[in-house]
Amino acid sequence: MTKTINLTLKVWRQRNAEDKGGFETYQSNNVSTDMSFLEMLDVVNEQLTLDGKEPIQFDNDCREGICGMCGCVVNGRAHGPQKATTLCQLHMRKFDDGDTIVIEPWRVKAFKLIRDLAVDRSAYDKIIQAGGFVSVNTGQASDASAMPIKQENAELAMDAAACIGCGACAAACPNASAMLFVSAKVSQLALLPQGKPEAAIRAIKMVRTMDLCGFGNCTNERECENACPKEIKITNIARLNREYIKASIGSSVM
Amino acid sequence: MQLEGKVPGGPLETKWDRHRFELKLVNAANKRKFNIIVVGTGLAGSSAAASLAELGYEVSVFCIQDSPRRAHSIAAQGGMNAAKNYTNDGDSIFRLFYDTIKGGDFRAREGNVYRLAQISNNIIDQCVAQGVPFARDYGGLLANRSFGGAQVSRTFYARGQTGQQLLLGAYSALSRQIGIGKVKMYTRREMMDLVLVDGHARGIVVRNLLNGEFETHAADAVVLATGGYGNVFFLSTNATSCNVGAAFRAYRKGALFANPCFTQIHPTCIPVHGDFQSKLTLMSESLRNDGRVWVPRKQGDTRAPNDIPESDRLYYLEEKYPAFGNLVPRDVASRNAKEQCDKGLGVGTGRAVYLDFADAIKRDGKATVEKKYGNLFEMYERIVAEDPYQVPMMIYPASHYTMGGLWVDYNLMSNVPGLFVLGEANFSDHGANRLGASALMQGLGDGYFVIPYTIGGYLSQWYGKPKVKTDNPAFKESLDQVVQRKEKIMALKGKRTVENIHREMGLILWDNCGMARNEAGLTKAKEQIHALRDEFWQNCTVPGSDKDFNLAVEKAGRLADFLEFAEVMVMDALNRNESCGCHLREESQTEEGEALRKDDEYCYVAAWEYAGYGKDPVLNKEPLVFENVKLTQRSYK
Numbered sequence: 061m062t063k064t065i066n067l068t069l070k071v072w073r074q075r076n077a078e079d080k081g082g083f084e085t086y087q088s089n090n091v092s093t094d095m096s097f098l099e100m101l102d103v104v105n106e107q108l109t110l111d112g113k114e115p116i117q118f119d120n121d122c123r124e125g126i127c128g129m130c131g132c133v134v135n136g137r138a139h140g141p142q143k144a145t146t147l148c149q150l151h152m153r154k155f156d157d158g159d160t161i162v163i164e165p166w167r168v169k170a171f172k173l174i175r176d177l178a179v180d181r182s183a184y185d186k187i188i189q190a191g192g193f194v195s196v197n198t199g200q201a202s203d204a205s206a207m208p209i210k211q212e213n214a215e216l217a218m219d220a221a222a223c224i225g226c227g228a229c230a231a232a233c234p235n236a237s238a239m240l241f242v243s244a245k246v247s248q249l250a251l252l253p254q255g256k257p258e259a260a261i262r263a264i265k266m267v268r269t270m271d272l273c274g275f276g277n278c279t280n281e282r283e284c285e286n287a288c289p290k291e292i293k294i295t296n297i298a299r300l301n302r303e304y305i306k307a308s309i310g311s312s313v314m
Numbered sequence: 315m316q317l318e319g320k321v322p323g324g325p326l327e328t329k330w331d332r333h334r335f336e337l338k339l340v341n342a343a344n345k346r347k348f349n350i351i352v353v354g355t356g357l358a359g360s361s362a363a364a365s366l367a368e369l370g371y372e373v374s375v376f377c378i379q380d381s382p383r384r385a386h387s388i389a390a391q392g393g394m395n396a397a398k399n400y401t402n403d404g405d406s407i408f409r410l411f412y413d414t415i416k417g418g419d420f421r422a423r424e425g426n427v428y429r430l431a432q433i434s435n436n437i438i439d440q441c442v443a444q445g446v447p448f449a450r451d452y453g454g455l456l457a458n459r460s461f462g463g464a465q466v467s468r469t470f471y472a473r474g475q476t477g478q479q480l481l482l483g484a485y486s487a488l489s490r491q492i493g494i495g496k497v498k499m500y501t502r503r504e505m506m507d508l509v510l511v512d513g514h515a516r517g518i519v520v521r522n523l524l525n526g527e528f529e530t531h532a533a534d535a536v537v538l539a540t541g542g543y544g545n546v547f548f549l550s551t552n553a554t555s556c557n558v559g560a561a562f563r564a565y566r567k568g569a570l571f572a573n574p575c576f577t578q579i580h581p582t583c584i585p586v587h588g589d590f591q592s593k594l595t596l597m598s599e600s601l602r603n604d605g606r607v608w609v610p611r612k613q614g615d616t617r618a619p620n621d622i623p624e625s626d627r628l629y630y631l632e633e634k635y636p637a638f639g640n641l642v643p644r645d646v647a648s649r650n651a652k653e654q655c656d657k658g659l660g661v662g663t664g665r666a667v668y669l670d671f672a673d674a675i676k677r678d679g680k681a682t683v684e685k686k687y688g689n690l691f692e693m694y695e696r697i698v699a700e701d702p703y704q705v706p707m708m709i710y711p712a713s714h715y716t717m718g719g720l721w722v723d724y725n726l727m728s729n730v731p732g733l734f735v736l737g738e739a740n741f742s743d744h745g746a747n748r749l750g751a752s753a754l755m756q757g758l759g760d761g762y763f764v765i766p767y768t769i770g771g772y773l774s775q776w777y778g779k780p781k782v783k784t785d786n787p788a789f790k791e792s793l794d795q796v797v798q799r800k801e802k803i804m805a806l807k808g809k810r811t812v813e814n815i816h817r818e819m820g821l822i823l824w825d826n827c828g829m830a831r832n833e834a835g836l837t838k839a840k841e842q843i844h845a846l847r848d849e850f851w852q853n854c855t856v857p858g859s860d861k862d863f864n865l866a867v868e869k870a871g872r873l874a875d876f877l878e879f880a881e882v883m884v885m886d887a888l889n890r891n892e893s894c895g896c897h898l899r900e901e902s903q904t905e906e907g908e909a910l911r912k913d914d915e916y917c918y919v920a921a922w923e924y925a926g927y928g929k930d931p932v933l934n935k936e937p938l939v940f941e942n943v944k945l946t947q948r949s950y951k
Contacts, residue, residue: 062587075862094588094699096592098592099591102590102592102813103590106811109811109855109857109866110855114864115857115858115865115866117864117865119380121379121384121555122384122553123553123554123593124389124551124593126389126478127384128384129379129380145696149696149697151699153699175862178863180380181381182501184381185489185492188383188489189493191493192486193487194445196440196443196487198361198365198368198487198762198763198766199436199440200443201436201439201443202439202443203439204398204441204442204448205400205455207442208450208455209450214447218447218449218472218479221446222475222478225383249445252445252447254443254445255445
């Protein structure tokens with residue numbers, strides 16, 4: 061049932077990376093429980109604007125859980141309390157009247173803060189640029205059905221490919237590691253015959269770039285899996301480790 | 315203005331082949347001497363940028379999001395058509411061509427559409443080679459499904475995330491080129507203006523959204539792949555940053571805007587449920603394969619849906635269209651939902667109809683329904699907090715795609731030489747209505763397999779000529795205008811927010827220039843938009859500084875463009891006194907109240923030319939000639 065609730069928000073405000081930043085408190089009253097979390101923030105921003113104050117900056121785009129642009133830490137959890145749900149798909153019915161909600165940006169060394177809740181996730185792009193692809197030029201493809209792929213592998217590849225690159229895995233990890241993100245792409249391509257020729261060099265280049273970007277290492281905390289809105293499994297990390305070891309030992313690529 | 319579509323002559327099947335032969339080539343060693351700007355990184359932009367860089371061109375790419383992977387192509391669910399005929403059910407290139415032309419209600423060019431059907435097969439091959447995990451059957455071969463009322467199974471899909479997987483494929487190809495330095499990627503940049511030198515597109519002015527600084531970039535050609543303008547309605551299934559800005563800024567520089575009133579309203583979206591709502595969510599229309607659409611027969615029936623007996627339910631699609639029933643095309647389904655709600659039979663907030671799965675569950679069992687639609691039911695429940703297995707869904711149409719866009723010729727070049735427009739941003743292939751699973755095909759087709767050929771034909775004339783650089787006075791002039799406009803926007807310190815005004819504009823258009831229009835409503839809408847534009851410049855407020863990361867500044871600039879664009883859209887709708895494709899013009903109906911197209915009067919592309927701020931745009935017509943198909947009226951009775 062639709063009802064309205066009153067909330068206290070503690071929101072991280074920081075003008076830029078050099079600024080110290082801190083929490084500001086806002087009252088958000090008469091919030092319809094049918095609102096999404098971002099719509100609730102929209103309403104707060106409308107009021108701030110009309111009051112002559114600066115609205116809270118937060119990244120968002122598709123608002124249907126697929127573009128990966130949104131994401132904050134809500135009450136200590138990346139994307140908030142609902143499992144397998146991006147922040148834009150989290151609805152206010154998951155909160156109770158009188159709740160205090162603490163909203164912070166992703167806190168990851170490799171994601172430099174831009175402003176308030178927006179961070180720079182270009183490190184993820186750099187990792188993909190290092191090897192998250194199949195080296196095929198336009199026009200080089202053979203017929204799509206020329207290469208049958210076991211259905212099970214296609215499904216597993218799709219599970220991994222569902223990653224939206226939002227950054228929640230790194231934000232949830234105590235080491236701020238990007239292993240789940242890297243492993244999802246390495247797995248997807250290693251599971252498919254098209255990706256096999258470059259499997260070794262891909263694993264090595266992507267992991268090296270991840271390290272260079274300043275992400276931490278994986279110590280099997282499993283927080284990433286828990287936070288992932290697309291339920292990417294840590295078995296992908298195991299697969300990445302296998303690919304990485306195979307690559308380091310068994311090939312000339314170092 | 316004389317509009318030349320430049321569709322090559324000769325038989326339909328060999329037009330593209332011959333054209334490719336006749337186009338001048340840029341030899342491999344010379345390609346690196348040409349710079350190309352690509353704006354937008356959806357399917358069209360990413361695939362174009364990657365393919366051009368692979369050929370050897372120097373490419374600069376710009377997007378408004380933090381990463382090229384975020385573009386809204388990513389949200390496409392259903393799938394992508396290709397005429398592979400893997401299912402042996404009678405598909406062919408000609409059938410895909412015919413379905414697309416007919417689906418578009420005969421308002422697209424034959425030559426362009428046939429080419430699209432031809433290259434559809436190459437697109438699938440390319441995507442598979444990139445590692446796009448398409449659905450496969452037990453034998454490991456690609457699976458196909460029938461989609462959007464098509465009578466053959468030609469749609470390739472990756473669960474309900476086909477757009478995501480295709481975009482990530484194109485993004486990976488683009489990333490590879492960025493990694494090896496052939497593409498220079500600029501994220502969080504918004505295109506503010508197109509720069510013309512001697513009448514040719516030679517660069518752009520962008521705003522760096524991180525610090526508000528303006529930058530100028532020069533090139534030998536500019537490719538716009540900046541998507542559609544569905545957010546003109548405020549509420550749409552588009553992402554929040556989708557806007558008409560880049561296309562409209564090109565329009566102000568002389569590029570023609572074609573068929574802006576052709577917008578697609580998708581029938582199966584989750585209804586509006588409050589004033590705070592920021593977007594609408596689409597659910598795949600495959601739901602209509604098993605769901606039955608109905609409203610109560612009596613106005614003001616407040617009983618819970620399950621308490622309303624069969625005799626008091628109006629299954630209006632099944633009654634009105636016995637042959638197609640709930641599977642009538644998108645426009646017919648959308649229009650009829652609106653009609654029932656206008657009659658006061660809507661449910662929920664009054665702007666919704668039921669989509670009921672009770673019979674399907676009784677017939678096939680819950681498990682079967684869950685297997686087919688589980689993810690959609692889950693999505694519905696997440697947003698609406700009702701269980702569609704127990705209670706009928708509520709649905710209502712929403713703005714989803716725009717067929718209109720910048721006018722382009724067969725080479726995908728606009729009337730401004732050197733300005734190419736791809737994907738949803740152009741008008742070229744879908745006529746007055748786009749078939750399901752064809753948007754992805756067109757975006758990738760334009761980017762992978764058309765622009766790499768046609769751009770060479772344009773560039774080859776510039777060998778050895780002096781390069782345009784950003785110190786050319788045209789850049790300074792453009793920059794000055796952009797800065798002036800920004801200052802005007804930053805000076806807005808009124809009482810209404812950008813969102814508030816945008817919402818009002820959206821409602822004006824939704825009520826008067828949406829699924830159904832008439833002259834009186836459109837004329838009134840034009841006045842209302844005028845008034846709202848004045849309201850914007852007098853009473854809007856823009857918070858904060860333009861030197862910080864401040865999304866409010868962008869939103870205000872985009873709204874200013876939308877407010878001007880809305881008028882072009884309304885003018886186009888006023889001019890087109892026929893019912894066609896997605897829209898019903900109320901003055902043009904059959905005796906039974908169905909859409910009536912007028913081929914003798916309106917079989918043309920309406921391409922609008924900017925005439926200055928506050929002045930009515932000028933209409934240019936490109937007649938559409940059909941040599942291979944016979945124009946028929948659609949009937950779903």
